[in-house]
Amino acid sequence: MSSVGVVAVRNPDGLRLATRADLSALPVEVAPTLLGAHLVVEAGGERVVARLTEVEAYHGAGTGDVPDPGSHARSGRSPRNATMWGEPGHLYVYLSHGIHSCVNVVCAPAGVAGGVLLRAGEIVEGAEIATRRRFGARGPGPARDLARGPGRLGQAVGLRHADHDGIDAVAGSGRAGAVARLLMREEPLDHVATGPRVGVAGIAGTDAYPWRFWIPGDPTVSAFRWGRGAEGARAAAVLD
Numbered sequence: 001m002s003s004v005g006v007v008a009v010r011n012p013d014g015l016r017l018a019t020r021a022d023l024s025a026l027p028v029e030v031a032p033t034l035l036g037a038h039l040v041v042e043a044g045g046e047r048v049v050a051r052l053t054e055v056e057a058y059h060g061a062g063t064g065d066v067p068d069p070g071s072h073a074r075s076g077r078s079p080r081n082a083t084m085w086g087e088p089g090h091l092y093v094y095l096s097h098g099i100h101s102c103v104n105v106v107c108a109p110a111g112v113a114g115g116v117l118l119r120a121g122e123i124v125e126g127a128e129i130a131t132r133r134r135f136g137a138r139g140p141g142p143a144r145d146l147a148r149g150p151g152r153l154g155q156a157v158g159l160r161h162a163d164h165d166g167i168d169a170v171a172g173s174g175r176a177g178a179v180a181r182l183l184m185r186e187e188p189l190d191h192v193a194t195g196p197r198v199g200v201a202g203i204a205g206t207d208a209y210p211w212r213f214w215i216p217g218d219p220t221v222s223a224f225r226w227g228r229g230a231e232g233a234r235a236a237a238v239l240d
Contacts, residue, residue: 014185014186014187015037015038015183015184015185015186016183016184016186017170017181017182017183017184018037018089018169018170018181018182018183018184019089019170020087020088020089020170022184023088023089023105023106023107023170024088024107024108024109024110025107025108025109026057026059026063026064026107026108026109026114027057027058027059027063027107027108027114027115027116027211028057028059028064028211030057030105030107030116031055031056031057031116031211031213032055032188032189032192032194032213033184033185033188034052034055034105034116034118034184035052035053035054035055035185035188035189035192035213035214035215036051036052036053036185036188036189036215037051037052037182037183037184037185038050038051038052038124038182038183039052039103039118039121039157039169039180039181039182039183040125040180040181040182040183041157041158041159041178041179041180042178042179042180043157043158043159043164043177043178043179044158044177044178046126046129046158047125047126047129048123048125048126048129048130048156048157048158049123049124049125049126050118050121050122050123050124050147050153050156050157051121051122051123051124052118052120052121053120053121053122053214053215053218053220053221054119054120054121054212054213054214054215054218054220054221054222055116055117055118055119055212055213055214056116056117056119056197056198056211056212056213057114057115057116057117057211057212057213058070058071058072058073058104058114058115058116058117058211059071059073059108059112059113059114060072060073060074060076060081060084060085060108060112060113060114061073061074061075061076061112061113062112062113063108063109063112063113063114066209068204068209069202069203069204070197070200070201070202070204070205070209071113071114071204072084072094073085073113073114073115077113080094081094081113083106083165083166084104084106084108084113084114084115085112085113086106086166087106087168088106088107088108088170089105089106089107089168089169089170089171089182090106090166090167090168090169090170091103091104091105091106091159091164091165091166091167091168091169091180092104092105092106092115092165092166093154093159093160093161093162093164093165093166093167094161094165095161095162096150096151099151100150100151100152100154100155101151101154101155101159101160101161101164102117102118102150102151102153102154102161103117103118103150103153103154103157103159104116104117104118105118105169105182117150118150118153119149119150119153119198119212119214119221119222120147120148120149120150120152120153120214120220120221120222121147121153121220122144122146122147122218122220123143123146123147123156127143127146129158130146130147130156130157131146133155133156133158134146134152134155134156144219144220146220147220148220148221148222149222157180158178159178159180160176163175163176163177163178164176164178164180167179167180168180169181169182170182189215191215191216192213192214192215192216193213193214193215193216194210194211194212194213194214195207195210195212195224196209196210196212196224196226196230197209197211197212197227198212198222198224198225198227199225199226199227200227200230201227201228201229201230202227202228202229202230202233203230203233204227204230205226205227205229205230205233206230206233206234207234
């Protein structure tokens with residue numbers, strides 16, 4: 001499989017194919033521009049499209065002016081996070097809790113690591129496929145839950161660790177039976193909410209890192225929860 005066939009739907013909703021240049025700034029700068037973008041995935045001959053409604057930025061070691069203790073690349077390059085150090089536009093697909101495949105768009109200036117976690121989305125094409133992948137024989141669940149949360153999103157679109165880690169969503173080259181393309185909005189959304197990242201431990205999960213961005217009022221946005229020790233770190237920072 002060599003293409004997703006997304007060129008035919010390039011611009012119906014003010015969307016265009018993403019470029020490396022779109023994704024070459026710091027993740028915290030790129031992240032809000034991905035809201036409303038579409039991730040198009042063909043996996044196993046089945047096509048699913050997710051409209052992104054919630055994202056989180058993560059910086060690697062040496063990326064930007066503020067160290068990010070919540071990033072997989074906070075201590076430098078490793079076999080696990082190698083994709084984060086590569087070319088913008090590839091997808092870093094990692095395994096969470098040994099179960100869930102979570103999808104990030106690599107974005108950072110050349111020579112440093114960074115990514116934007118795709119936390120949630122609305123399935124706008126291929127809902128029946130996403131429903132089968134998510135709920136199986138249990139039958140359909142709520143439509144808003146198809147890609148509400150990063151593990152659910154990865155499962156719904158059919159991207160898996162480690163088969164699809166490093167897949168190129170700009171060039172659209174295939175990997176392990178899948179092709180992904182990223183379509184960005186011609187004009188970024190005007191109204192974007194921002195706050196602490198979900199479930200991130202310690203200071204990295206507090207207001208000191210308001211690096212979670214979402215579309216206000218969208219029902220597919222995931223619920224916020226504090227990470228381990230984050231509330232205590234927040235309280236200590238207020239009292240300091």
